[in-house]
Amino acid sequence: MYACVLVAAGTGTRANLGYNKLRYLVNQKPLFWYAFKPFYDRGYEMVVVINPEDENFVRSYLPEDVKIVYGGKSRSESVRNGLTHVTKNHVLIHDAARVRIDDELIEQVENGLHIYKACVLSKRVTNTIYHKNSGLEILDRTFLYQAETPQAFITEEIRKAYTKNNPLATDDVSMYQSAFNDEVGLILHEKNNDKITYQKDIEMFEKEVEKHMIKIGHSYDIHALVENRKLILGGVEIPHQLGLLGHSDADVLLHAVAESILGALGLGDLGTLFPDTDNKYKDIDSKIILSEVVQRMKNMGYKVSNIDCSIFAEKPKLAAFIKQIKESVSTLLNTPQEAVNIKAATNEKMDAIGNEKAMAASATVLLIKGE
Structure with a gap:
């Protein structure tokens, strides 16, 4: 039902990068990708307007079903070129430099199109604004609004407006109003949807992204030691006369590892996801649980940066098995061995662990966003 014309054909000279600022990589993705993804994920028909010299770079980051169109000498010409490739009844026009656009703002604009034939994402002006003529005249900010993008329209109407090519129009709404008298809806919001213009804007956005790129989780697990059970730690069977008691195979280390990841992601705990009241998890291999x-x-877009684990056991001595356990955990996490640390310690003959009645494990994990 909706299409998006994403305008990415500027040069970005004010960012002083020596190339189009929208190609600048933040967390291994170009800036334009952050403006593109929210629309694409909502199933929009995507038309991306670019500079010809950026084509190979842009194509390497976009899916094959995205339409790529060359821009013109002005933003108006670029938008006009993009509109010729739209096939949906409604179109949202968005500047790729507004990289903080999200689902909530897009949905607000979509809802605006249910009321108005055209609408614009906007904010109330809160600063004092002067009009300078012979002196300084204060403008009544009660009636002042800051226009942003996306700006949304019936496709055929905005396409018709752009054929008139009003040279005084500075954005899509002003172009629309040069051809139609319909009321334009102001979709007010208070979020940060500012454009990336200068290098300092890029630096600020990088910090915002990095803040949401890291998640830390911690977990501690303990199981009783009993006879007639295998002792399995980190997916490795350890020779011992006692094993760990549990509904699953009771791999205390993998339980701590799995639960630390769940904690980092805010997904609860193992008891909630794999309850010991459910017979389908009876004696289940903990490698399956961790997988x-x-x-x-992975589905949430994260991977393990590094993990630090401790096993607490009075006996057996685990030094000879640490390397094998580390390899096993590394494989299960699909992360390099150097990102996995496994330690073993006794409890100095204190409490249940020290009296060989239990074993425990802890894990602290750092997750980062990325493939």
Whole structure:
């Protein structure tokens, strides 16, 4: 039902990068990608307007079903070129430099199109504004609004407006109003939807992204030691006369690892996701449990940066098995071995662990956003 014309054909000279600022990589993705993704994820028909010299770079980041169109000498010409490739009844026109656009703002604009034939994402002006003529005249900010993008229209109407090419129009709404008298809806919001213009704007956005790129989780697990059970730690069977008691195979280390990841992601705990009241998890291999948790992590766009684990056991001595356990955990997490640390310690003969009645493990994990 909706299309988006994403305007990315500027040069970005004020950012002083020596190339189009929208190609600047933040967390291994170009700036334009952050403006593109929210629309694409909502199923929009995407028309991306670019400079010809950026084509190879842009294509390397976009899916094959995205339409790529060359821009013109002005923003108006670029938008006009993009509109010729739109096939949907409604179109949202968005500047790729507004990289903070999100689902909530897009949905507000979509709702505006249910009321108005055209609408614009906007903010109330809160600063004092002067009009300078012979002196300084204060403008009544009660009636002042700051226009942003996306700006949304019936496709055929905005396409018709752009054929008139009003040289005084400075954005899509002013172009629309040069051809139609319909009321334009102001979609007011208070979020940060500012454009990336200068290098300092890029630096600020990088910090914002990085703030949401890192998640930390911690977990501690303990199981009783009993006879007639295998002792499995980190997916490795350890020779010992006692094993760990549990509804699953009771791999205390993998439980701590899995739960630390769940904690980092805010997904609760193992008891909630794999309840010991459910017989389908009876004696389940904890490698399966961890694999399911890792898949959830991947689905949310995260991966393990590094993890630090401790096993607390009086006996057996685990030094000879640490390397094998580390390899196993590394494989299960799909992360390099150097990102995995496994330590073993006794409890100095204190409490249940020190009296060989239990074993415990802890894990602290750092997750980062990225493929």
